[in-house]
Amino acid sequence: MxxxxxxxxxxxxxxxxxxxxxxxxxxxxxxxxxxxxxxxxxxxxxxxxxxxxxxxxxxxxxxxxxxxxxxxxxxxxxxxxxxxxxxxxxxxxxxxxxxxxxxxxxxxxxxxxxxVDHESWLSRMMFTPLDVHLLRECNVPLHFVNKAAHAHPRKILAAVDPFHYDGRYEGLNDRILSEANKLAATCDATLEAIYAYDLSSITAAEYGYGNGSMFFSSTLARQLYESQGEAFDALAERNGIAPEQRRMIMGDPAKVLASYAASHDIDVIVMGRVRYSGLDKLIGSTVEALLYKMPCSVWVVAPQQID
Known part of the structure; x- marks a missing residue:
């Protein structure tokens, strides 16, 4: 064979x-x-x-x-x-x-x-496009080509989230970085890893803080930032991402990634996707939100299948 x-x-x-x-x-x-x-x-x-x-x-x-x-x-x-x-x-x-x-x-x-099939906003609201169906159901890595200034990607950005709490996605960040490293090596491209974190989406209860106002005090916010930084550094370290290749930026992930890709001439952003069911399918995910807005192409890694 x-x-x-x-x-x-x-x-x-x-x-x-x-x-x-x-x-x-x-x-x-x-x-x-x-x-x-x-x-x-x-x-x-x-x-x-x-x-x-x-x-x-x-x-x-x-x-x-x-x-x-x-x-x-x-x-x-x-x-x-x-x-x-x-x-x-x-x-x-x-x-x-x-x-x-x-x-x-x-x-x-x-x-x-x-x-990428650029459907109108109204069309996407009424009918789920093929691209989104593929994002949700395809277990093979997906490369959606939006813009391709260079046939061979020159700059690759890997987007990770080391603080994902759903156990179904354990190892997804390592798979994202492994896929990004492989793509960068194949194309002789530069590689950066980025963690766009959004404190507003994190509840106090997740970290054991019963008082929300206490959670968002400057001291605890700094502690949270430091713990996230440590997790990000550990993830990057075990995947061979040097300190100068790491970016940690606070803000809405979709906005941060789109802005960074545009300002740094990124050719491909490598991301993971999560599985949604029920009403969550109507909300989608960061990668779905970015698919029609990214100034570059997107490479999507699916979570490991669980039998």
Whole structure:
């Protein structure tokens, strides 16, 4: 059995050459990986055309799939000339999420790469986009390419939270830093680790302080800052992150990460995601909030599966 790593690039049904193509090719070249490019086609207007008979509609659908397959092959040809192993696939399916998950189960991939689909705020409120479904249900690392000034990332930022209290996510921070270290080494990029902490989201009870006003006294706030700093340093130390590569900034995590990425020309931010159920799914997470706002691309690491 081949041990060559494999990357999966999911592309738009609209035959557009997005920055995700260049990023996927660069990563495959740097890692010596095979690249599988797949398009999940479904055009509402074509699928529901009621003015033609079923046979004519089937011919139109097959014709579109064939044109898309040829277009993907045109994109793959120059990559193969560079020595990359590239395969392409086009599948007609209305709801691609389950097809993607089946593909990943049948053909294990190192990472799934995809351009961010910029849906309107109203659309996201009414319908959960595919990108968010993938964030919530895909166990393979996800690389959402938003902007790609450089095909090879030059600056990588790993966002961690060493004070996550849910035991289900034990080890997630180490997985984030491991993934970030691997990506930085593959691309010969610089790496920083950042902990954006928000005291306003922490309750006094979590730290055994019954009096909220006492909790937010200057002394206790300083003690909390120091304990968080120690936890962050210990996490960074065991993952080989040097002191000069560490950043600890107070503020709303989503705002801090977006601002830091913009002001420091970050190419990729590596983050973890958590699992939500029930009403919590309506609230989402930091990575969901950032997906459509980040000035750079996002690499998302899922928590370890628990059987």
């Amino acid at each position: 081949s041990t060559q790593p494999r990357l999966m690039l999911v592309v738009s049904p609209l035959m557009e050459h997005s920055p995700a193509f260049d990023r996927a090719a660069a990563l495959a070249k740097a890692e010596g990986a095979a690249l599988h490019i797949v398009a999940f086609d479904y055009l509402e207007g074509l699928a529901t055309a009621g003015l033609v008979n079923e046979q004519a509609l089937e011919q139109m659908r097959l014709g579109y799939i064939e044109r898309h397959r040829q277009w993907l092959e045109d994109q793959a040809r120059p990559l193969r000339r560079l020595g990359l192993e590239v395969t392409t696939e086009v599948t007609w399916v209305e709801r691609p999420l389950q097809e993607i998950l089946i593909h990943l189960k049948e053909q294990p991939m190192e990472v799934l790469i995809k351009s």
